[in-house]
Amino acid sequence: MPPHQVLPMDILIISTNRHAFPAPVIPLGACMVADAAERAGHTVRLLDLMFVQDPLWEVEREVTVRKPDVIGLSVRNIDNNDIQQPAFFIRKLIPLMDTLRRLSDAPLVLGGAAVAVMPKEMMRHTNASYAVLGDGETLFPRLLGSIGDKETLKRIPGIAWRRGGKPVVTPPAAPSSSGACPCPDFRRWIDVDTYLSQLSxxxxxxxxxxxxxxxxxxxxxxxxxxxxxxxxxxxxxxxxxxxxxxxxxxxxxxxxxxxxxxxxxxxxxxxxxxxxxxxxxxxxxxxxxxxxxxxxxxxxxxxxxxxxxxxxxxxxxxxxxxxxxxxxxxxxxxxxxxxxxxxxxxxxxxxxxxxxxxxxxxxxxxxxxxxxxxxxxxxxxGIRIYPETELAEIARRQGLLSLPPEEMLEPVFYxxxxxxxxxxxxxxxxxxxxxxxxxxxxxxxxxxxxxxxxxxxxxxxxxxxxxxxxxxxxxxxxxxxxx
Known part of the structure; x- marks a missing residue:
């Protein structure tokens, strides 16, 4: 087999977002990653949890039947950005991760905007195997070909993996040149009509x-x-x-x-x-x-x-x-x-x-x-404070923030x-x-x-x-x- 050829794998991608207010958001990123993984020769299934009645039951059924080689989890938001009634979405992600660990030995790969904001904290909190921090449609197929090969992982920009049990983040990729507008086949991956009925x-x-x-x-x-x-x-x-x-x-x-x-x-x-x-x-x-x-x-x-x-x-x-x-x-x-x-x-x-x-x-x-x-x-x-932002420094100078960056995954506001x-x-x-x-x-x-x-x-x-x-x-x- 040529050195860069990747054996086809069975990939399960789970869109974890269930926050439907003010309207359900169609998972653009997850659909793009699913498209890209399929183009790379893999068998792909996208499980969207937005409208399912019992997420853990759906996940258990899917994993038991498919026995995927790799499981990707798309995480859109860390929380709801609401200072009056904050909801910490990552807390609800933990039972899902525990279920996946119980049912499967497949590597668990985090992706989505929430992961890019606080990658190490997300890895620690969820005990995920890997994380994709940059453009998932580009990096996820590359990661699939390098899972388990730490020397190759080091050369992939914008990902996180574990070394000695601790998260390691590679530097981000240089900005790519402009190209064509990506437009995934939404109907191929999700129940679009249910989204449309909610005025998405x-x-x-x-x-x-x-x-x-x-x-x-x-x-x-x-x-x-x-x-x-x-x-x-x-x-x-x-x-x-x-x-x-x-x-x-x-x-x-x-x-x-x-x-x-x-x-x-x-x-x-x-x-x-x-x-x-x-x-x-x-x-x-x-x-x-x-x-x-x-x-x-x-x-x-x-x-x-x-x-x-x-x-x-x-x-x-x-x-x-x-x-x-x-x-x-x-x-x-x-x-x-x-x-x-x-x-x-x-x-x-x-x-x-x-x-x-x-x-x-x-x-x-x-x-x-x-x-x-x-x-x-x-x-x-109110404004959600994220680490490594100027607002975090302003809050510290004003005596409003004392938490270290690694403890700011759970929402804190300015x-x-x-x-x-x-x-x-x-x-x-x-x-x-x-x-x-x-x-x-x-x-x-x-x-x-x-x-x-x-x-x-x-x-x-x-x-x-x-x-x-x-x-x-x-x-x-x-x-x-x-x-």
């Missing part, structure tokens, strides 16, 4: 990487700080292909869709010149690059909604968050949005460095006076010492009570949200659901529900 969107990326320096963010660690742009023509072809297969509600899930602005404009202009039949959205527009030309192109391209992530309308807080834009940019973006018909959701995060009662009121004044009443404002409170937490929570709740176009964290925890999704889908409503926030809230209030 089909995720698509136009690039990887992020060059912004927000103090709290982990995207640069996950994808790198240099852009890897996918060819605009290949993005358009992916949209056309998905829509032709009946998957029409597509969301661009880039960290920031309109940066670099020329790339976003090239994609939207090409989409505008194509009869693709898709309904498009992106909830990650940066106000710095939001202009008339882009929004006009997005309207012509078939966008049904956009989101602008501003976090605050206060210069003090925007500077403290390291956003790279100021309140003037936020107000300018609002004036531009008003000139267009695109529905827009404005996304804010209360409690960043420098936040005070005055800065919160400044943000609320912006939301009330500058955001159209037909558009939506969404407020979250909230500005310049304002009382209870006051901020009450202020946002009071604002929401008097503004029907407002969503806060309480809204995302409504237990009957999946029922609203299903009924909306049956009534012909299609994403984004947030466009109907005012009507949903008024209807719930008429039924006596405090929402």
């Amino acid at each position: 969107t089909i995720p698509l990326q136009t690039k990887l990487g992020c060059h912004f320096k927000c103090v709290y963010c982990t995207y640069r660690k996950i994808e790198g700080e240099h852009y890897r742009l996918f060819a605009p023509g290949s993005v358009v072809e992916a949209v056309r292909k998905l829509a032709a297969s009946g998957l029409r509600d597509i969301e661009f899930v880039d960290n920031v869709f309109n940066s670099p602005p020329g790339h976003a404009m090239a994609i939207t202009e090409k989409l505008a010149g194509t009869h693709h039949g898709a309904r498009l959205q992106s909830l990650e527009l940066n106000p710095l690059y939001t202009d008339d030309a882009l929004l006009t192109a997005m309207e012509h391209a078939g966008f049904s909604g956009i989101g602008i992530t501003v976090e605050s309308a206060s210069d003090t807080v925007l500077s403290g968050l390291g956003k790279g834009f100021d309140a003037g940019d936020v107000h300018r973006a609002a004036r531009i949005v008003r000139k267009h018909a695109l529905p827009c959701v404005w996304i804010f995060m209360i409690g960043g460095p420098g936040e005070t009662r005055a800065t919160i009121r400044e943000t609320l004044r912006f939301a009330e006076s500058c955001v159209r009443s037909s558009d939506i404002v969404f407020f979250t409170i 909230f500005s010492p310049g304002v009382e937490f209870s006051w901020a929570v009450n202020e946002i709740r009071q604002y929401a009570a008097h503004h029907m176009n407002c969503i806060n964290s309480d809204s995302l925890r409504l237990p009957f949200l999946p029922v609203i999704h299903r009924w909306g889908y049956r009534c012909g409503i299609r994403p984004p659901l947030w466009r109907y926030t005012r009507f949903i809230r008024r209807g719930l209030r008429a039924l006596g529900v405090d929402a």
Whole structure:
């Protein structure tokens, strides 16, 4: 056998995410990795736990019947990023890992965004055999050919493995060149129709990487700080292909869709010149690059909604968050949005460095006076602190954080010492009570949200659901529900 030939293996990939709020998220990464492993000659099965009634029973049945050679686990989030009602998802991963260890001697390989954020901690907590930290569709097939060969493992960038029982992480790979937009065969791997009935969107990326320096963010660690742009023509072809297969509600899930602005404009202009039949959205527009030309192109391209992530309308807080834009940019973006018909959701995060009662009121004044009443404002409170971020250093300097990095897997949050937490929570709740176009964290925890999704889908409503926030809230209030 040639030295680099890998014997075909039976691979089981488990998508572990079961968090369905505000809507279930289609596992793009797991589907891409499954596609890649199959192209490499392996027999692959993807087990998606999102909608199963008894995850451990499903896993036990699958492992007992298939007896896989390698088991991959895709882990999307460490926790729910909710300071008021935190949920530590990794705690629920432990029984799953224990079940797999009991049933099989197959190597257990972690992957997904959560793993890239804290790889050694994830390895220690779960007792996994290996972890993939970079692009799983590239690294996972390489890892499969090197399992058990520590000399070869050392040469694979962006993975973690065990030496003497302790996790060892190899340096990340150099950024790859730009290429074609990856678009997996979603129907091949998951029950797409059940996702669609919950008003989920089909995720698509136009690039990887992020060059912004927000103090709290982990995207640069996950994808790198240099852009890897996918060819605009290949993005358009992916949209056309998905829509032709009946998957029409597509969301661009880039960290920031309109940066670099020329790339976003090239994609939207090409989409505008194509009869693709898709309904498009992106909830990650940066106000710095939001202009008339882009929004006009997005309207012509078939966008049904956009989101602008501003976090605050206060210069003090925007500077403290390291956003790279100021309140003037936020107000300018609002004036531009008003000139267009695109529905827009404005996304804010209360409690960043420098936040005070005055800065919160400044943000609320912006939301009330500058955001159209037909558009939506969404407020979250508090910021999850991750190791090796500037926010972690800020929290330490302010005496708010004493845990060592290796003990920060379980969620710990930042909230500005310049304002009382209870006051901020009450202020946002009071604002929401008097503004029907407002969503806060309480809204995302409504237990009957999946029922609203299903009924909306049956009534012909299609994403984004947030466009109907005012009507949903008024209807719930008429039924006596405090929402």
